[in-house]
Structure formats: C-alpha cells, structure tokens
Amino acid sequence: MILTAGIDVGSSAVKSVLVRHGDEGVEILGRRMDRLRHRDPADVAREGWNALLAATGTRAEDVGYIATTGEGERVEFRTGHFYGMTAHARGGAFLVPGAAAVLDVGALHCRAIVVDAGGRVQRYRMTSQCASGSGQFIENIGRYLGVALEEVGSLSLESDAPEKCSSICAVLAETDVINMVSRGIKTANILKGIHLSMAGRFVKLLEAADAEGLVALSGGLAADVGLTAALGEEARRSGTRLEFVSHPDAVYAGAIGSALWAKYRLDKLARLVPASAAGG
C-alpha cells in the first residue's frame, strides 16, 4: 500500500487530497479545500496539509510523494511539481472513466484538453488572459447580484427566459449585467444568460481542440450545475457531439491528478534508482 498526496494551489483556493494505492485500486482517503482569502498560498497549503493529515490519521513520513500543481511551486515540502494541465487531464480522466476530453474551468482561465485513455494530454486550447468565462467572473457577478457562489448554479436552473450577455469581456459583461438589473430582468435569467455565454465560448474551445464525446469537467466551476446544464444546451445548439459530466470530486481533479502522477513517478523512480546508484 502506497500513499501519495496532491496539492492544487489555485487562484482562489488550495485543494488537497490524500490517495491510497493498493491492490484493490485507488482510494481517495481524504480531501480538503481551503480558500485563500488574501493569505499566502504557501501558508494555506501547509495548514491545509497538516489538517488533512490529522483528519485522516496519517503521518507525513508515511506519504511517499507529495505532488503539487497549479501555483504550488512555492510549497516547500513538495516532492515534485506537475504542470496544471497535466494534472487536471489525469484527474479528470480518472474521475470520469471514458472521458475523451477534460474542460478545466478555474478562477482565472479555462482549458479544453483532449486526453488519451491514460489521462495524458494529446492537445489543448485555452482562453487568453481575461477574467470573463472564469470562476472569478461568476463570483463577481454573484456578489453584485447578492447571490452566494454555491447558489448560482441552482438559481440558474430556475431560469425561464435567459438573457445572454452581449460581450465576452468581463468588464463589458458586468456593465451588461447592471443594465439587466435596471431593466428588471430576473436574477435566474441573468445567471442563466451568463452561463450560456460562457458555455458557448467553452464549446468553441473544445471544438478548436477537436474534442468529441465525453467531457469531464474539472476546476472550481465544475461544481456549478447551472454551467454544466448550459454546456449541454450549447453543445446541442452547435451540433457538436459533446457530453458533459461533472463528478462530485471534480473540483479536486487537479489535486487528484497530481497524486496519481505521483504514484507513476514513484514507480518510475524505483526502477531508476538501481541504475543511478550504480552510476554513483
């Protein structure tokens, strides 16, 4: 039995998981998410890691490999660091068996990643550096509308006449939203409209990456049921063969993916060590 850990330092939260690899397969022993709230990500990661160890009754020295991803380069107790896309691809493919692509929607960006059966990146497309079409954008809009982030998705599902944003620019879209509020548009319709605008952009991103079939959602917005529904609607509208699935652990996909790659590296290093030792 081998234990590995994955720590995904995102733009707004640190996600940590502890994974057990045994003969019976892979088991996620514990998971934890800590919001940054303007604190040093390295401190948040350390605190979250200690809390995860305590919650699972695990000793740090029993963990064979601590892998970080995202902005985790500054986590000093890591064993190795994996590129965010590599980790999300592996995690998404693990959570949704049979996934041909992973759509990683984080706080500040979105990536459409086509993966092979082993969760390796085959090709990808990502949004440019703009806050629209990201978790941070949704969070801002929720704040303006007085809606908690957790309520955004379910409220969006109640929409009966969605009002689409006219722009993909976050600043202009926020102006759109202010106009909608002043025109008396229902909050649910505003949220659904935003979800559809974002979904349209993400579907185009997936098309550009030549993605087809099952798409696993990952990242913070994977938990947004309103976005998942909007993605399905936009895919059908554009005639693409894309089916979106969000696993309950999707928000931990990056952390899980890095913990899985950690096991891969442990196995590989175990094979390399004799050769290295022989070479001095």
Added chain:
Amino acid sequence: MEAPLTSAPSSPRGKIVAQAEELYRDLSFGAVRRWKAAEPGRKALGYLPVYAPLELIRAAGMLPVGIVGGGDMEVVRGDACYQSYICRIPRSTIELGLNGALDCLDGMLFPSTCDVIRNLSGMWRMMFEGRYVRYLDLPQNFDPAVGGVFFAHELRALAKDLESLGGRPVTDAALREAIAVYNENRAAIRELYDVRAREPWRVPASELYLVMRAGNVLPAEEHTELVRAYLAAARAEDRRLQDTARVVIRGCFCEQPPVDLLRTLERSGCSVVDDDWLLALRWFDADVPTEGDPLDQLVRAFLSRSPACPSLYLRQGKKGDALLERVRETAAEGVVFAAPSFCDPALLEQPMLLNAVKAQKVPCTAFQFAENTGQFQVIREQAGAFADSIRLA
C-alpha cells in the same frame, strides 16, 4: 529528477547568496570602486562576453571586470543607438556607460563575439573619447601555426597596451602567478558545476548563477573563496531532494538570462544541470600549465581547451557532439534552448543543435528571452509542460 528550494536568508548559504545577489544588483560596480580605492593607482579593465585573457589583465596589475549588460535597468539613450532588431546587451551597456556606471573602468575590451559587439567597440571609441578601447580578435583557425601565431601576436599587443595604460609590466613571473590564481578559480568553479550536476537540488541554478556572477567584479582569489564557501554551505545544508527533470540549458552565452527566468525554470519542474552562461570565467576546462612560456600556454589552451561556444566556428557537427557529450556527462534528460532575442550566433546554430539532439531522441524545447524579460508566464507553462513530458513519458 531534482529541483531547488530557496535558501533561508539567515542560513550560511543564504548569506553567501545574498552577498552575491547584492553584487549582481549593484549596477554602479561598487565592488570595483572599492577595490580601486583600497590602493591608489589601481586600474580596472572591463570586458564584454564572451572571452577575455583574464590572466593577462591580472598580470598587468589590473582587475578584469565582466560587463554583461544592465539586466532590467531602464534603457533610454542606449535604445537610440540601435535598430529594433538588435539584441539588448549593447543598448544597456551603452546606457551603463552614459550614466557613469562604468566610470570606474580604465578601459574596455570587446572580444570578437558577433557583429553587434564588434560595432559596439567602434561606438565606444567615439562615445567615450580618451578611454582605452580594444577590439580583441579571437582566432577562428585552431591550427597553432596559423591561429596560434595570430593569437599570440594579439595577446602581446594587448599586453603592451595594458602596460602603457598604466598597469605594470607583464612579466613571465606575473603571468605565471596569474595563471595559477585563475587555475584555482576555475577548479573551484568546476567543482561547483560537478556538484550541481550530481545533486542539483543542493545547487539551484539561480544560486549558482549569482555566485558565478560575483566573479565578474571580484578579484579571482576572492571569488574562489566565495565559491568554496558556498560549496561548503551547500553541502552542509540538509535540502529536501526533489523530483524534477534534469535539463541542459544553451543559448545564454552572451546576453544573460534574468535570474527570475532561472527560478521560473526551477519552479516549473526543471533542474538545470549544465549551462553556457558567464563562459569567460570558465573558458578552459582544465588547468593551464604554468611551466614554459606562459603566454604561449594561454594560446595553446585557447586553441585546444575552448568550449563549443556559438561565437566560435568549429567543424560541422562538433558543436552538436559537444552538446550531446555534456548531456551524457550530466545525465541530463532534456535540453532547453534559451537564446536572447536577436542573438545571431545563438539562433544561427540552434537548428544544427536541435537536429543533433533530436537525432539522439533527446527531448528539447526552445524559447527566447531578453535580459529585461519580466513576464515569465508563457515560459513557465512551456517549461512545466516540458518537464512533465520528460518525467511522465
């Protein structure tokens, strides 16, 4: 397989790195000014990349000072001298000259690195009238009867110049002493590079670079002491072994990479196990003999022990072979081609080197930088993906 962590500033190693970083950031060359002030009449001679006969300069009683541009300093007047398709090092060097930072130098050597550096020597002569300027021609023919004779003539002419500049006579005894001092310095540097290649997590690239860079402004024996102190501290400090991709970096032989670029590479999962920056400090890969005619020994060393530097013309395939040899010697898993934008020598030879490493199925990636590059997100993404492609293959 390994990556660095930043030293705590309070640790012995952290203090040494902080001292080296202070020298690196001091664009007024305070260390050189202090050296000169310590004894009236002392002279200092600046040299640009890529090679300078440091032993000869020392033997003339002068301090060789490596000038490798101005980093991320603001450049205004230097920009006015060059077209937009010229690299940045000549611009920032001119800026340093015009803002008085190089007033502590009694002369400048411009080695034959490329057309830009050669033309810079002419511009220097016009812009800083009355100061000693020499374009140092380096042999491209490595036959002792041709390139050797030429280079010996070049060095003798330089020695005479330095004597009349107010140094002291370059005697054989002084030159032998200087060769011995630089042999010590290069031996310490070789040890530093060997330890880094074996255990890169002990010697992060960013720290190695700063410690090396101090050699541009310190007398050789002081730099040797600094390198050895760093090595001792690095060995004594218990650093956590990291799982990273071991890479050789090539292309930074003249304009220097920002230290934050090196940190970005390390944080992205790459451990640099070999590089080509600050070559003048480690031009010869073995001791230069102190017996016989010392000037002839320097010439022979140049002809037979020079690195496969982009500014040298070597027979076809030799540079690729040399790169692959370093890949093997350092057990590197990949090559990062990081050339400064508009660097003709580095970018011209890059396709040949790429072909050589690809033929041997050595993974590689390439990007460009400038000494004042401040945004590393794209390089971070590229380096991270590259490191993963190696480790997860």
